[in-house]
Amino acid sequence: MLDKYFPEGTxxxxxxxxxxxxxxxxxxxxxxxxxxxxxxxxxxxxESIRKPxxxxxxxxxxxxxxxxxxxxxxxxxxxxxxxVGRPFLLADSPDHPISTMFCLAAQDSDSxxxxxxxxxxxxxxxxNQDRLGKVSNAEELKTILKEER
Amino acid sequence: xxxLTVCSTGLGSSFMTQLNIDKxxxxxxxxxxxxxxxxLGSVSPGDADVIxxxxxxxxxxxxxxxxxxLDSLIDMKEIKEKLIEALKRHGVAVPGEEQA
Numbered sequence: 001m002l003d004k005y006f007p008e009g010t011x012x013x014x015x016x017x018x019x020x021x022x023x024x025x026x027x028x029x030x031x032x033x034x035x036x037x038x039x040x041x042x043x044x045x046x047e048s049i050r051k052p053x054x055x056x057x058x059x060x061x062x063x064x065x066x067x068x069x070x071x072x073x074x075x076x077x078x079x080x081x082x083x084v085g086r087p088f089l090l091a092d093s094p095d096h097p098i099s100t101m102f103c104l105a106a107q108d109s110d111s112x113x114x115x116x117x118x119x120x121x122x123x124x125x126x127x128n129q130d131r132l133g134k135v136s137n138a139e140e141l142k143t144i145l146k147e148e149r
Numbered sequence: 150x151x152x153l154t155v156c157s158t159g160l161g162s163s164f165m166t167q168l169n170i171d172k173x174x175x176x177x178x179x180x181x182x183x184x185x186x187x188x189l190g191s192v193s194p195g196d197a198d199v200i201x202x203x204x205x206x207x208x209x210x211x212x213x214x215x216x217x218x219l220d221s222l223i224d225m226k227e228i229k230e231k232l233i234e235a236l237k238r239h240g241v242a243v244p245g246e247e248q249a
Contacts, residue, residue: 059165121168
């Protein structure tokens with residue numbers, strides 16, 4: 001059910017990434033290509049992560065929700081996701097190893113209510129957290145997002 | 150009673166935390182608790198009875214009142230435990246606690 005918020009080509013798997021910046025580049029690239037976000041939104045996400053406390057997008061369980069303010073460059077509300085085989089360190093912080101990074105592009109503070117409800121229900125499910133951790137290719141990731149739990 | 154969830158942008162992490170808190174409140178059968186999500190810059194001391202934040206902005210939020218720090222925003226067990234404590238601290242009845 002959650003999969004309807006992911007446009008074509010936005011569910012990604014990589015064995016590894018060089019660092020968190022590359023993870024942000026990879027997870028946002030399809031949304032930029034599809035015109036859902038502007039490159040300014042990518043820059044805003046990186047800037048936000050670099051700031052003190054910027055690792056607040058680490059939700060726990062190795063899952064991060066990369067996002068910034070709508071006015072930073074969101075064109076259309078959407079999601080993308082990147083799972084990596086080897087965790088990277090968010091903001092180069094050893095306290096924040098991340099293996100799954102979602103990118104949230106929300107057009108305004110309210111219109112993404114149903115998206116956030118689906119995402120919160122999905123991510124707060126311990127079974128889904130386990131399944132996400134074990135994913136080893138994009139097809140598996142798509143299947144997990146499609147299944148209603 | 151009013152609970153605010155707070156993060157830096159006020160629409161991602163804090164919104165998710167609010168939705169998870171709403172879910173636990175419903176499970177526990179707790180009524181009369183208002184919840185909302187905000188960005189750190191727009192919250193002043195006294196805006197809420199309890200403020201939930203992630204560990205990374207705990208320092209920035211520490212002067213806002215009764216601040217509860219979550220290690221994970223998607224660990225329902227942690228949210229439930231810390232929410233029940235907060236409700237009790239503010240004298241709110243928790244009907245479903247035995248099943249929790």
